[in-house]
Amino acid sequence: MSEKISRALTVAGSDSSGGAGIQADIKTFTALGVYGLSVLTSVTAQNTVEVSAIYDLPEQFVGLQFDSVMKDIGCDAAKLGMLCNEKIVETVAEKIDQYKIEKLVVDPVMHSKSGVSLLKNSTEVFKKEILPKALIVTPNILEAEILSSVSIGTISDMKTAAERIHSLGAKMVFVKGGHLEKKYPATDIFFNGETFEELVCQRIETKNTHGTGCTLSAAVCAFLAKGMDISISLKNSKDFITDAIRNSLEMGKGHGPLNHFRKT
Ligand SMILES: Nc1ncnc2c1ncn2[C@@H]1O[C@H](COP(=O)(O)OP(=O)(O)OP(=O)(O)O)[C@@H](O)[C@H]1O
Ligand SMILES: [Mg+2]
Numbered sequence: 001m002s003e004k005i006s007r008a009l010t011v012a013g014s015d016s017s018g019g020a021g022i023q024a025d026i027k028t029f030t031a032l033g034v035y036g037l038s039v040l041t042s043v044t045a046q047n048t049v050e051v052s053a054i055y056d057l058p059e060q061f062v063g064l065q066f067d068s069v070m071k072d073i074g075c076d077a078a079k080l081g082m083l084c085n086e087k088i089v090e091t092v093a094e095k096i097d098q099y100k101i102e103k104l105v106v107d108p109v110m111h112s113k114s115g116v117s118l119l120k121n122s123t124e125v126f127k128k129e130i131l132p133k134a135l136i137v138t139p140n141i142l143e144a145e146i147l148s149s150v151s152i153g154t155i156s157d158m159k160t161a162a163e164r165i166h167s168l169g170a171k172m173v174f175v176k177g178g179h180l181e182k183k184y185p186a187t188d189i190f191f192n193g194e195t196f197e198e199l200v201c202q203r204i205e206t207k208n209t210h211g212t213g214c215t216l217s218a219a220v221c222a223f224l225a226k227g228m229d230i231s232i233s234l235k236n237s238k239d240f241i242t243d244a245i246r247n248s249l250e251m252g253k254g255h256g257p258l259n260h261f262r263k264t
Contacts, residue, residue, distance in 0.1 A: 006034045006225040007073060009101075010218060011066075011092055012081030012109075013042035013054075013118070019257035020046075020113075020211035021081060027260040028218035032240070034225050037075060039065040041092075042084045042118075048210055048252030051116040059087040066095040077103035077225035079217050080130065086122045093129035103224045106134035106170070107217035108143045113210060113255050123147075132169030136230060138217045139165065141179040152180075155187060155198070162191035174220075174234060178212055186242075190234055197231070199238045208248035208256035215258055216241045 008029045015021035022038050029036035041062055045053040069075070078101050083089045096104060108126065110119045119126060123146060131137060131147075139161075141152050148164035150157055155177075162173040177187040182203065190197040219240045223233035247259035 006077075006222075006227070007037060007075045008034045008218070008221050008225040009037040009039065009069065009075035009078040010081065010221070011039040011041060011062075011078065011083075012214070013044055013084070014040055015044055015046050015211070017047045017210070017252065017257070019048065019255075020214045024211040024214040024258070024260070025079065025081065025218040025221075028215050028240075029222050031260045032219060032222040032226075034076075034222045037069045037073060039069065041082055041088050046112070047254070048256055049254035050114050051112045054084075054116070054118075056084040056088065059091040062088055063091045063095060066092075066099070070095075070099045074099075075101070075225070076227075077105070077221045079105040079107060079221035081107050081214055081217070082109045082118045083122070083126065083130070084118065085120050086125050089119075089122050089125050089129055093133065096133050101133075102135065103221075104133055104135050105217050105221045105224065106130055106137040107213055108137060108139050108147065109213070110143050110146060127168055131165070134170040134172075135224075136172040136174055136220065137165060137170040138174045138176060138213070138220070140176045140213055144175045155184070155189065158187075158189045159191065159196055162189055162196070166191055166193055172230060176213065176216065178209065188238065190231070192230070199234065201238065201242045204242070204245050206245060206248055207254075208250065208258070209245060210255040210257050212241060212245065212258065215244055215260065
């Protein structure tokens with residue numbers, strides 16, 4: 001008898017170095033025992049040091065991939081990563097409505113770890129078209145600052161930013177603290193629209209953090225696809241990302257990738 005498996009969809013860019021983007025998402029889905037589907041938005045020429053070129057796919061082709069997977073297979077949850085430009089943002093927003101995707105994790109990817117823009121001049125349309133569709137949005141510190149117009153230096157600032165982002169329409173907000181000052185442990189803030197939760201773990205000393213954000217949001221998507229509630233999904237995802245960073249791989253000359261397949 002064939003096995004029943006949950007289905008998770010990622011809508012994101014390709015990272016040729018395998019550390020972030022679609023590649024990190026599919027590894028995460030596989031490690032967590034869900035079936036991974038993908039809609040590619042862009043192809044990047046990238047390694048652990050830099051993003052040297054970006055080729056955004058035509059938005060019609062993004063839509064066609066969506067139609068292909070959704071009309072045949074469907075998904076139990078989805079995540080959005082790099083959306084590149086206004087036309088792709090609009091196409092993805094239409095498809096989310098068309099296929100009534102409710103378990104939607106939105107990672108508001110704006111820049112690569114090396115500082116290259118991955119959402120060209122599209123923040124306003126992203127806020128209007130995508131944020132209100134998110135079950136949960138997972139900004140890092142810089143993205144939370146841009147979305148909320150709150151300057152973040154403390155945990156309390158992260159909470160204020162989370163409230164503002166919630167008021168833009170996202171049902172729930174998870175602000176990631178990987179980029180907080182090093183004196184803080186790795187602290188993330190979860191705001192469910194009413195109350196706050198802090199998810200804290202010891203900061204791991206490593207330069208190999210390529211793809212942490214992609215991996216975290218893909219893990220949340222995987223746990224939601226399996227039917228877990230949001231709070232448990234976030235706690236499990238925090239454990240997963242912490243293990244993946246702790247066992248990260250020495251590869252390349254810059255920010256090396258995580259290890260999605262080893263539990264400590
Ligand atoms: N050095 C670290 N030690 C432990 N946890 C970390 C570390 N760096 C990041 N994290 C955790 O990894 C997760 C991702 O957070 P981060 O702020 O790095 O996302 P991001 O900036 O979107 O990543 P990316 O640059 O890959 O897009 C969070 O749960 C964060 O707390
Ligand atoms: Mg990120």
